[in-house]
Amino acid sequence: MKRKYVFDEKKYHVKESTSDGCITIIVRPKKRNCIVCSKSFESTGSEILFWKDDKKNQRNGWFCKTHYSLYRKYFNESKRLV
Secondary structure, eight states, X not given: OOOOOOOOTTTEEEEEXXXXXXXXXXXXXXXXXXXXXXXXXXXXXOOEEEEEOTTSOEEEEEOOHHHHHHHHHHHHHTTOBO
16 A cells, blocks of 8 residues: 655655665754744754753754754753764
8 A cells, every 4th residue: 555645845845765775755844933032933953952951861942043053052061062
């Protein structure tokens, strides 16, 4: 049975590839919200940070440009950035 997936192109970036013989569909939202200020921003995929918390668990979050640079600097200084 062949499935057809339909995504709203206004809300999502949709990319399909068949490089290894398999069909791979990558869907990501066009807009994200900053986890600090909840500001909505256009997503390019580079606004995510991965860090380790005090218990050494890996965390991640999407940040607006202002908070991205601020938290990246903080996580680098505290050696938490993954």
